[in-house]
Amino acid sequence: MNRAALVQAEDLAKIFDVSAPWLNRVLERKPRQLLHAVDGVSFSIERGRTLALVGESGCGKSTVARLLVGLYEPTRGGMHFDGQDAHAAFKRPEGRKLRRRIQMIFQDPYASLNPRWLVRDIVGEPLREHEILQEGPALRARVGELLQSVGLSPLDMAKYPHQFSGGQRQRISIARALATQPDFLVCDEPTSALDVSVQAQVLNIMKDLQRERGLTYLFISHNLAVVRHVADQVGVMYLGRLVEVADKARLFEAPQHPYTRMLLEAIPKMKHTGEARTPVQGEVPNPLNPPTGCTFHPRCPHANARCKAERPPLQMLRGVQVACHAVEENRI
Structure with a gap:
């Protein structure tokens, strides 16, 4: 295990049973259907740094997020946090202490805030739930400090979420x-x-x-411009697996995996106005019936017979972690 890492995910996998009800399967003679949302993802994040996970919709990014905070239990693998087995700890009473140290910011600021609660109650809920502070002047003062730390006013605690814009809600x-x-x-x-x-x-x-606080981030996005702004390291996901992990500068300057290259070529560039851009080729395959071998091979210009038959492992090649037979064989 990487001793410098605060967060260490090891072979994380999550399989969802998306089969039709039992009686329907019997009558229609259909097999069970299993969705491999995350399939053997491993990475580490050093304290105070940011790892960004990028990829097209449905590649498993948000499932990884929910696995790390304990909203989902992994089908296989696990996560160590500060040297502690996080998923084992989540099941025990002392897991509450661990949950205080791991928090999540959700995608939709309109859905993640209770519209019936005042901002004071929304921001104060973790303080009450974890028995850090109880109702009273101290709790209100702390909520005011927290709102100020994200650029809002302590007076905003007496308002409801509908009184704020989307950006202000995300600050809450x-x-x-x-x-x-x-x-x-x-x-x-x-x-x-x-x-x-x-x-x-x-x-x-x-x-x-x-x-200011030495926070460690896992930042999930499909927007590479945002990733370039916030990340130290970038992991590229495709159909539930990591295909490339590299430092940000290395990934943007010299992407190795054909899928990473495809994503970067699709970004508009100010200096090349008017030039034809390379669109992201093909469609993401059905995750319920993924291709054999390397799952990217139907869309890859460098695919050969080995790519169609054998799944490439994530390994260190050319100074980055990449899962690609073509890179390994120096075909690209």
């Missing part, structure tokens, strides 16, 4: 996540529902908070 979500003074924040596309100008404000707040 961040304040709530910070209430227990966590070490690790899992951010599931926290800016994807916001306007571009507001995205930048929220991202800058998150970077400032990371510097």
Whole structure:
């Protein structure tokens, strides 16, 4: 295990049973259907750094997020947090202490805040739930401090979520996540529902908070411009598996995996206005019936017979972790 890592995911897998009801299967003679949402994902995040997971919708990014915070239990593998087996700890009473140290910011600020609660109750809930503070002047003062730390006013605690814009609501979500003074924040596309100008404000707040508090982030996004702004390391996911993990600068300057190259080529570039862009080729295969071998081979210009038959492991090649036979054989 990487001793410098605060978070260490090892062979994480999550399988969902999405079969039709038993009677339907018997009458229609259909087999059970299993969805391999996450299939053997391993990575580590050093204290105070940010790992971004990127990939197309449905590749398993949000499932990884929910596995790390304990909302899902892994089918296989596990996660060590600060040297402790997190999923074993979550099941025991002392798991409450661990949950204080791991918090999550959700994607949709309109769905993640209770519309019937005042902001004071929303941000104060983790403080009450973890018995850090009880109702009273101290709790209100702490909620006011948390709102100020994300650029809102302490007076905002007397309002309801509908009185705020999307960006302000996401700031409230961040304040709530910070209430227990966590070490690790899992951010599931926290800016994807916001306007571009507001995205930048929220991202800058998150970077400032990371510097001030030494926070460690797992940042999930499908927006590579956002990833370039916030990440130290980037993991590229495809159909439930990591296909490339590299430092941000290395990944953007010299992507190795054909899928990473395809994603980066699709980004508009200011200097190349008017030039034809390479669109992301093909469609994501049905995750219930993934291709054999390397799951990317139907869309890959470098695929050969080995790619169709043999699944490539994630291994260190050319100084980055990459799962690709073509890279291994120096065909690209």
